[in-house]
Ligand SMILES: [Zn+2]
């Protein structure tokens with residue numbers, strides 16, 4: 001038997017780490033042959049907490065990747081899980097709060113460097129044109145550096161493919177919808193929701209070969225969303241427990257932080273309580289509800305039991321709390337809802 005000694009073992013381990021740097025961290029759940037897949041790339045509210053990036057829900061369909069929002073830290077998640085970011089075609093923006101847009105520049109750069117062959121579409125309400133133009137300007141110099149340094153032999157980094165390309169969607173009716181993508185069997189419908197004073201704000205419905213998922217975006221409980229989500233397989237809904245929010249506001253006041261206490265108290269008006277999301281999900285008839293954008297997750301007063309107290313009071317419902325890395329597969333040609341995890 002040949003003993004290689006610690007130096008040899010270390011050299012092998014280092015070589016392995018360089019060749020397969022992320023292999024230990026990412027194992028994609030087995031994918032059905034053809035499916036609508038959801039990947040939770042960010043599940044927290046706006047406050048920084050460990051192990052959850054901010055708002056990001058990825059959808060894979062027909063070999064292409066789409067995102068609903070690109071909140072801070074979400075690109076890191078996707079890349080750590082080895083989701084092929086070069087296949088991203090569009091980011092559907094729900095609204096322009098910072099926890100939904102902060103990683104757009106990073107997503108754009110990383111997916112371009114990885115080989116994305118076309119500009120990245122950014123689709124959403126008024127203001128996404130400024131959003132895209134601003135990130136394009138901020139990253140313009142870096143794009144030049146990357147091209148100058150790395151474009152040689154077979155590697156090409158066309159500047160024209162590296163930009164964000166915005167489409168502003170207008171939905172005049174407060175309870176209206178608009179088809180914003182229809183390609184390769186995937187139809188995406190923007191749904192106006194209610195996140196005043198953030199107006200307009202959208203949710204999105206994805207329909208692919210008979211399977212469908214709806215992402216609420218940020219909204220107070222909004223019955224027209226239930227209408228637009230009728231017949232969908234899964235509803236992914238934001239959630240904020242307002243009793244916890246008030247506790248937090250009171251705690252901040254006791255600590256003398258009147259400013260943050262006041263800001264915290266303001267937020268109870270424009271989010272949806274977990275119990276309200278459950279009622280809405282029952283009204284749609286979806287097969288499953290997943291609560292995401294969990295405002296209090298990770299904070300001291302957060303316990304899943306308290307956060308979701310009363311969810312079952314209105315009747316039977318398959319519901320769960322999202323985690324970063326959770327996946328849902330909706331295989332084409334079946335009515336199965338298959339949960340998994342990176
Ligand atoms: Zn918001």
Ligand SMILES: [Zn+2]
Pocket residue numbers: 045046055097099100218293
């Ligand atoms: Zn938000």
